[in-house]
Each structure stands twice: as structure tokens, then as C-alpha cells.
Amino acid sequence: MKILIGYATKEGQSREIARHVFRRLADQGQAVELLGLKDAEDMDLSAYDAVILAAPIHAGHYPKPLSHFLSVNADQLNALKTLFLSVSLAAHGHDAEEWRSLDEIAGDLASATGWTPNRTLQVAGAYRPSQYDILTGFIMRRIVAKRDPDAKPGEDKVYTDWDQLDADLSDWLPA
Numbered sequence: 001m002k003i004l005i006g007y008a009t010k011e012g013q014s015r016e017i018a019r020h021v022f023r024r025l026a027d028q029g030q031a032v033e034l035l036g037l038k039d040a041e042d043m044d045l046s047a048y049d050a051v052i053l054a055a056p057i058h059a060g061h062y063p064k065p066l067s068h069f070l071s072v073n074a075d076q077l078n079a080l081k082t083l084f085l086s087v088s089l090a091a092h093g094h095d096a097e098e099w100r101s102l103d104e105i106a107g108d109l110a111s112a113t114g115w116t117p118n119r120t121l122q123v124a125g126a127y128r129p130s131q132y133d134i135l136t137g138f139i140m141r142r143i144v145a146k147r148d149p150d151a152k153p154g155e156d157k158v159y160t161d162w163d164q165l166d167a168d169l170s171d172w173l174p175a
């Protein structure tokens, strides 16, 4: 099976997640390709059997390179087996309101671009003060302090549950 793994990222965690998925599927003997969506030009997706896309939520939206890629390629993507990895900090928690809003944000993306993934996984991302500017760092410190009192304000912290991701991936694409 030939699988394309595309990602958009701002602070790097969605790229880490895409790389993890890439290594895991490559280890299984799948033919995989990794693509940064900001570098994606005209793509012929008919060469692939499946596509996995990973992208973060920032202020309630996914990055432009993702929505642009989807708008251009929605028809081809809808004809393939697809998985969307939606990366956020809200996915680390259990707040029902926040989970409703995660579903809404993913639903808005589908309405805006015409792409309906076969499956969407909400994946917890990371807190990366090493990557933030001063204002973003100030805002994120307050958000993370409320969510995770154990987080150290100046230290990067990854919330992605790699074992859960592997299990969900195996469920979507049995080896």
C-alpha cells in the first residue's frame, strides 16, 4: 500500500506526529512518503492508496497550508482512504465543552474545503515555550497553568500519547 503523510505545523509537534506515523508505517513495510504541506504544489494523489494528514489547531483554526491543500485536492482525497490527525491542547483534557468545540472545528474544516476524512483522531499536542514569541508565551503560560499545574512555565512539554496513537493507527490500518 502506498501512503502519503502530509503535515502542517507552527511549532513542530504535528511534524513530530507525522514523522512518528511515518516511521511506524515504514517499519511495517508500507511504502510511505512524508510531505510538508506548505511545500505541496500540484499533486497527483492517484498514485496513493491512502493519505494521512496532521495539523494543529491555533486559535480555533487549522493552518492555511492545510486548508489550501484540502481545497485544491478535496475530490481526489474523498476517493481515497484518509485519516485526519487534529492536534491540539484541548485533546489532552476531558472537558466536554472543549471536545464539542474540537468536533466543530473539524466539521468547519470539512464544510469549508469539501474534504470528509474517513476518520478523524483528536491528538494531544505539546506546550512549546521555546518556540513562542513574548506575547504568545504569556498567553500560553496562563492556559497551560490552568490545564496542567505540573507543567513548568519555561519548559517544553509533550502531551501526545504515542501508544494511543499507535493503537488508533493500527485500528485504522491493520498491519
Ligand SMILES: Cc1cc2nc3c(=O)[nH]c(=O)nc-3n(C[C@H](O)[C@H](O)[C@H](O)COP(=O)(O)O)c2cc1C
Pocket: 008, 009, 010, 011, 012, 013, 014, 015, 055, 056, 057, 058, 059, 060, 061, 087, 088, 089, 090, 091, 124, 125, 126, 127, 128, 136, 140
Ligand atoms: C497561539 C496558539 C493558539 C492555540 N490555540 C489553540 C486552540 O484554540 N485550541 C487548542 O486546543 N489548542 C490550541 N493551541 C495549542 C496547539 O494546538 C498545540 O500547542 C499544538 O501542539 C501545536 O501544534 P504544532 O506544534 O504542530 O504547531 C494553541 C497554541 C498556540 C501557540
